[in-house]
Amino acid sequence: MGGPAIADLLFGVESPSGKLPVTFPTMVGQIPIYYNQKMTGKPPSPDTVVLIDDIDAHAPQLSTGMTAYHLDAGYAPLLPFGYGLSYTDFDYQNIRISLQEISIGDTVTISAELTNTGEVAAVEVAQLYVRDLVGNVTRPVKELKGFRRVHLEAGQTVTVDFELHTDDLAFFGRDMKLIVEPGQFHAWIGGSSETQLRTEFRIIDSD
Secondary structure, three states: OHHHHHHHHHOOOOOOOOOOOOOEOOOHHHOOOOOOOEOOOOOOOOOOOOOHHHOOOOOOOOOOOOOOOEOOOEOOOOEOOOOOOOOOOEEEEEEEEOOOEEEOOOEEEEEEEEEEOOOOOEEEEEEEEEEEOOOOOOOEOOEEEEEEEEEEOOOOEEEEEEEEEHHHHOEEOOOOOEEOOOEEEEEEEEOOOOOOOEEEEEEEOOO
């Protein structure tokens, strides 16, 4: 059935909904590049990056923001983890969280409104990412913690809910034991790892 499936996509009977399980670099000089890198050194951001083509030819020696990235390649990937194509467009808005503070052993619900802003029905893979801001070992800048396939008609808006238990935030500490630590967390919902729609919550010690 591979042939009929490809034909349905080519002729618009169905809309593609696959998402990338890896990050595609812009050029080989960026490798290794992945969305869940550790927050080490001074990672780049849109506010701190100065690309080599933006530096005047007669500029004096300068630090260009003192961030770690390739001047000639930039810091952004060609295609981010979780990216996918569709015959329509999707919009994420109004992220919210059921509780601002939870104890170890509890569950929090994170929600956002997802709208099909195009003219055809399609399936979107909504993704939940989380960052542990402080840990006894370095933590990734983002981690995928859940995803949902959602079918939307043209113009339809639905609420996408993700339930996150504190066990989902466990990691191996310095003694290589699986632990959940109290602290502040950021959470994002979107269509790829580059989503900026963010909320936050805190895990408190239940003792």
